């Protein structure tokens with residue numbers, strides 16, 4: 001396998017996924033002179049809503065933004081006053097946990113769409129190949145990897161980095177272990193300005209967010225940029241819900257009925273206020289990797305972000321860890337030009353695995369405390385065993 005300098009001057013890096021991890025890694029590597037291409041499943045940057053607001057912490061997300069030379073733009077796009085956070089119960093009274101819910105380390109908030117747009121805008125033209133859904137990564141005889149896409153021509157690269165999130169198609173080449181569904185799906189609804197202007201909910205949420213928590217359930221209300229307020233409902237449902245419930249996500253009346261049934265023990269007045277969404281819902285089935293899983297480094301492959309350590313958003317750190325992975329990998333690839341790429345990736349992955357163990361452990365503890373969630377990792381899922389056959393051992 002090539003040295004880092006050979007990779008930088010004559011090799012190619014293919015990053016799968018243009019989320020925060022992939023776009024940040026592309027930015028950091030491009031500024032160091034690497035030849036980088038990002039392959040993204042979405043047909044365009046605006047193909048789907050990107051979700052709510054994320055806080056970037058000083059020792060994680062902000063470090064990557066700083067090194068990427070984007071701090072000025074980040075400061076312009078982010079909102080410091082959005083850190084304000086209240087916790088109330090299902091009757092709208094102060095929650096017994098009180099200020100325990102306030103995130104002390106929280107950084108300024110930035111909408112996920114704005115963060116992505118900022119990173120996309122920092123890349124050289126044509127860095128992103130949109131509408132490229134990776135199907136598989138296969139070893140070539142010369143040590144490189146071939147990326148195979150749905151309805152697109154294959155591409156060969158020296159280093160392939162999976163930044164393709166929880167359903168990663170790169171991960172099966174490194175480990176058979178797959179994320180477990182936690183049993184909970186976050187359902188997100190939007191209240192647009194026309195609906196919330198001057199209303200009680202707007203006063204309540206202020207510039208930040210409110211978490212209503214009771215009966216192992218939450219409703220999280222979050223003010224975002226672009227005149228949006230987002231509501232997240234925690235739903236204990238099957239992974240394929242609402243299809244398994246017999247209706248579609250765009251059947252807003254049926255979804256609202258399901259929310260009202262799930263929160264039947266909550267104050268009816270509060271629930272009426274917290275269900276005035278504008279009719280569109282998004283769903284995030286929450287999955288988590290086993291905290292102690294490990295994988296062997298494969299020459300020419302790497303993973304960053306949720307693809308390697310998907311976890312529910314209970315500690316609000318997923319994007320911070322994703323950006324930190326990308327920062328560390330990019331720095332390691334330039335630290336010692338003579339070092340072998342595989343050795344450098346192995347060192348990064350060891351640090352990532354150590355960090356992941358602690359972070360997933362903490363996240364599961366919070367999930368247990370707030371939601372009573374217990375995820376059983378003791379038995380391999382059938383899908384783990386199926387995926388064993390996909391691992392391709394490659395000799396260095």
Ligand SMILES: Cc1cc2nc3c(=O)[nH]c(=O)nc-3n(C[C@H](O)[C@H](O)[C@H](O)COP(=O)(O)OP(=O)(O)OC[C@H]3O[C@@H](n4cnc5c(N)ncnc54)[C@H](O)[C@@H]3O)c2cc1C
Pocket residue numbers: 016017018019020021022039040041042053054055132133134135163164165166167168169186232284304305306307312313315316317318319320321322
């Ligand atoms: C409801 C919710 C709230 C959250 N809140 C917070 C928070 O407050 N703070 C925080 O730090 N984190 C939060 N997170 C977690 C955070 O969003 C993720 O950890 C972060 O987005 C991970 O970034 P990523 O780039 O690794 O993956 P992703 O953001 O998932 O990006 C993956 C990209 O890969 C693309 N892709 C997927 N499959 C393929 C394929 N086969 N081929 C090509 N492209 C593909 C996808 O389209 C996507 O663009 C939250 C998550 C959820 C679900």
